[in-house]
Amino acid sequence: MDILVCGGAGFIGSAFIRNYLGSTDDSKITNLDSLTIGSNLKNLKDIEHNPNYKFIKDDIRNESIIDELIKNSDIVINFAAESHVDRSIANPKPFIETNIFGTFTILEAIRKHDKQFVHVSTDEVYGDAQDKISFNEDSQVNPSNPYAATKAATDHLVSSYYRTYGINCITTRCTNNFGPYQFPEKLIPKTIIRTIKNLKVPLYGNGNQIRSWIHVNDHVEAIKYLISKGQPGQVYNITAYEEITNKTIVEKILKILEKSNEMIEYVTDRPGHDKRYSIDCSKIENQIGWRPKYNFDDALKQTVYWYVNNQSWWEPLVNENTLHPQPWTLSWK
Known part of the structure; x- marks a missing residue:
C-alpha cells in the first residue's frame, strides 16, 4: 500500500509516520511537506533511511505535484495546515491560503484519481462548549478564531465533495495533542x-x-483504525476525555x-x-473499536x-x- 502523507514533518504527521512504519513492512510512505513553521525533519531522523520512506519538499497548493503524487498513491492523509491560533489572529491570510486552497487542491486530485482520503481536522471547529455539554459529530460547527474557521471551511468542502462527487473520504476532529517533538510555541x-x-x-x-488532551500516539492510532475501518463520508471525533x-x-x-x-x-x-472545548467520541469507540491507551x-x-x-x-x-x-x-x- 502506498500512502501519501501531507504535512508529515509536523508534530502529528511525523508521529503518524514513525508509528506506521514501525508497525508494518508492507507499506510505503511519501511525505510531502513545505517545511514551514512547525515542520522539522529532525522529527523523522530515526526513519529517514527507511527504504519504505520518501520525503518531498513541496506545497500542497502545487497542483502538478499533488496530482502526480496522488495518482501514484492508494491513500492520502492530510495533516498539512497552519495551526497556531495566535498566529491566525495576527495574520489570517496564510491560514486561508494553506488550509482552504491546499485542501481544495488535494480534493481535486482525489476526485480525479479516485483515491481514499483522510482529512485531519480539529475539535476547535465546534467552538466554545457550555458547561456539561460535549459536542458530537452532528453538532453544529461554530468556530471562534480564523484558524478554526479555515478548518471548518475545509470540513464542509470535504463533505461537499463526498456528497457531490462520491469521493472516499473521512474527516477526523481531535482534541489537543501533546507528546515529544511538539513545536515550542504550543x-x-x-x-x-x-x-x-x-x-x-x-x-x-x-x-x-x-481543554481536552490526548497523547499524539493515541491520535495516530485512531487514524490507523479509521484507514481500514472508517466509513466514507463520515466525521469521527477523537479524544481521551482528559x-x-x-x-x-x-x-x-x-x-x-x-x-x-x-x-x-x-x-x-x-x-x-x-x-472550554469538549467532544464526545463514542462513535469511533463503538463503531470502530478504538480506545485511548495513555x-x-x-x-x-x-x-x-x-x-x-x-x-x-x-x-x-x-x-x-x-x-x-x-x-x-x-x-x-
Missing part, C-alpha cells in the same frame, strides 16, 4: 521550555480555560520540574478565546522528561514567539 512544550530556562510562564486571563484547565496543566508541569507556582504570570487574554499524568511526565533530555532538538526552534507572553501582538512575515 502550551505544554512552551511551559516546559520556559521553566527549564527559569522564565515566567504566561497564562492567558485567569488560566481557567478548559478535560483540564490550562492553569492545572502548567501547575502539573511545574511540579514535575520541582518549581514553584510563583513562576506563573497571568497576561491579557487573547481575543475570542474559547473557555494515562494522562504518566504521559505528561514522560513528555516533560523528553524535553529535558532533548534540548538539542528544541533549542534551535526557540524564538521570540515562544518567549513572548502575548504572541498575537507580533507581526509575522
